[in-house]
Amino acid sequence: MSGNREENALWSIFGYLISGLLFWGGIGWAGDRWLGTTYLTLVGLLVGAGGAIYLVWLRFGRE
């Protein structure tokens, strides 16, 4: 499996980043629509990116 670990990891990293940004960014965007503010989308996107990178570190960073 060692040869395919890299391919697997790259696709999973991509998936994590996309879902992190979409989920928390989506929540921020919904919060913006609900409360009438403008900064929550950005906060949500940052939180999502941070969470996704943390998840990548948890899964692939610590060996």
Added chain:
Amino acid sequence: MLASVRSATEGDGFVPPGTKDFDLPPIIEGVEWFTKPVLLVMVSVVLISVFFVLSARKAAVVPSKFQFAGESIYGFVRNDLAKDIIGHEFMRFVPYLFTLFVFILTNNIFGIVPFLQFPTMSHVAFPYVLAALSFFVFHYVGVRKHGVIKYIKDIAFMPGVPKPVYILLTPIELATFFLVRPLTLSLRLFANMFAGHLLLLVFILGGEYMLNDSLLIMKLFAPFSFLFGIALTFFEFMVQCLQAYIFTLLTALYIAGALADEH
């Protein structure tokens, strides 16, 4: 099938190809669902069945050319995709992976076969259904192996994290496994086929338009457009094989992930 042939000059000026070039009219008048992609899928099923039945019927120790072609495709999927990635339980999944690979490959290659020239997968419904199948297969395999609760728990809760962080991480994990994976699987295939077909249309129709233009310099440059279209056709062939491979590879990877003891 000739209904799809269109000219570059409708009215005055160049009409760039767009999404409307993918909305093909029904082949038989009045039968709404029977369009070119549907026909191509049927043709592909017949072609694949006939090819592999013929190549396997007179199986001999010293293979004929036909048998060799069929066996090398099968061997590629079995050894390079299933065996290397899934591991010792791979034999169960070879039929599915093989069917998936051959079906996608045939339908993609229809995009550059003369007179057919339409990649079926550039209609997004087909990749959606295939991705839904793969989605169902790899979750079913995981649930069968671990049981529903342990499977979901393995996905949702990464070990070794303080409890409050789960609020941040669990939605991301769940979204990855249940939403982003099937979506990216299907959209990658669709977008590649769609963009590839559009690219070929741009150069071929553009060349035709330039050839019909009244200016001499436009006529002179038209062959270059056609040449580039031909070069891109070979490039498209590569992309089509690659996308069929990647779809199968990712399905195998997801199955292997669902079978693994720990995520």
Added chain:
Amino acid sequence: MEGTLNLVGFGLSAIGPAIATGMIFAAYINGVARQPEARSVLQPIAFLGFALAEALALFGLVLAFVL
């Protein structure tokens, strides 16, 4: 011509992460080729670097649609 300039901006901004990803994996491959036993040390670093660069690219993609 119709469309939005956001996408042109995204296209430009995607150049940076693209080059970054290329450099990360060039260095990773180089390192592993010179010293194959360093693979387990280099791999997490390469993946994390890739994740950071890719996050910026996806950030640009999302913002191109949101803004």
